[in-house]
Amino acid sequence: MANAGKGGRWAGSRQAAWEFFGLELKARREAAGLTQGELGRRVFVSGGYIGQFEQAIRKPQKDVAARIDEVLQTDGFFERMWKKLIADSPYDEHFASVAELERLATKICEYTSTYVPGLLQTSEYVRALFLGSNPLADEAQIEDMVRSRMGRTSLLKGPARPVYWGILPEAALRIPVGGPAVMARQLDHLAAMARERKVLIQVLPFSAGAQPIMGKMVTLMEFEDAPPTAYTEAVLSGNLLDDPATVKRIQGYYDLLRAAALSPEASLALIESVAEDYRRCANTT
Known part of the structure; x- marks a missing residue:
């Protein structure tokens, strides 16, 4: 469902922001000494999903972003960034991730x-x-x-x-x-x-x-x-x-x-x- 007042803004820039999200996730995961599989087990997704998040192939859901913050002790960084990216989507929060997946x-x-x-x-x-x-x-x-x-x-x-x-x-x-x-x-x-x-x-x-x-x-x-x-x-x-x-x-x-x-x-x-x-x-x- 489209979200009123936002329009179809800067999809390319938003993708670049998701890529930054992925790069930060990889950097902070490695700094914590965790493999993709180890982080995945702690946030209840597969290691493959963590890899897809890091490559901006797939976007995490809000609860996953919050659990990543807890495990990596990043003081809410990933959840805040998730909220910002979803807020800048032309779609309602519950549909924004689906719209991204449709394109893939x-x-x-x-x-x-x-x-x-x-x-x-x-x-x-x-x-x-x-x-x-x-x-x-x-x-x-x-x-x-x-x-x-x-x-x-x-x-x-x-x-x-x-x-x-x-x-x-x-x-x-x-x-x-x-x-x-x-x-x-x-x-x-x-x-x-x-x-x-x-x-x-x-x-x-x-x-x-x-x-x-x-x-x-x-x-x-x-x-x-x-x-x-x-x-x-x-x-x-x-x-x-x-x-x-x-x-x-x-x-x-x-x-x-x-x-x-x-x-x-x-x-x-x-x-x-x-x-x-x-x-x-x-x-x-």
Whole structure:
């Protein structure tokens, strides 16, 4: 979720700051006479994760940064730096680490419970969502929110884009966010991305009945040189999970959703049919 008033500022400088974070971590770990594995055991992550933090490949969570300070006796240095870097992110604190990981992922699988996933949204659709949840926000705030969200969507447009597999509930097609004209263009966008083979989309129809993790938002990410992660989100909060057993269990739930969903071909046909219904409705109003 984009954070109001921040926009998409200086991503390159922020990455340089994370690299400084990693260099400081390595220097202070070595000064304490600890290997990556030894520090990892003391802060309850793997030694490999410590190495990825030091190389700025992966960003630690807040509680890990705090435990590093305790072990290395750095008087809150790493937690303070973590807070500063997250505060300068265009995203809410609970989502900032996820946005960083999206850029590194080789594969992203998503399921949303109500709306079109963020990476697949149009600017009109995004604006309608943010206006709905921030009815008193001024235009500059709304523009910042839209800009941040649309910055994320560029991830799926380049030649190095990750494999993307999205499962949408039928409700995401039927809830008229922004009105019929906005929905028609949003669903046209989904159909175009699917037809251009940029993404793989399946629709979970109403007829599928009760399924695991329905009512939840789940993102699964895979990486070239790091273990997979899962992210789940609720109102103004989120959980980034990397415990292998937990991620494997969520992957199993996702596979069950995938099996219950319409085929990609049938999903595309439904998306285009609903888009046409919205178009007719927009033309008669």
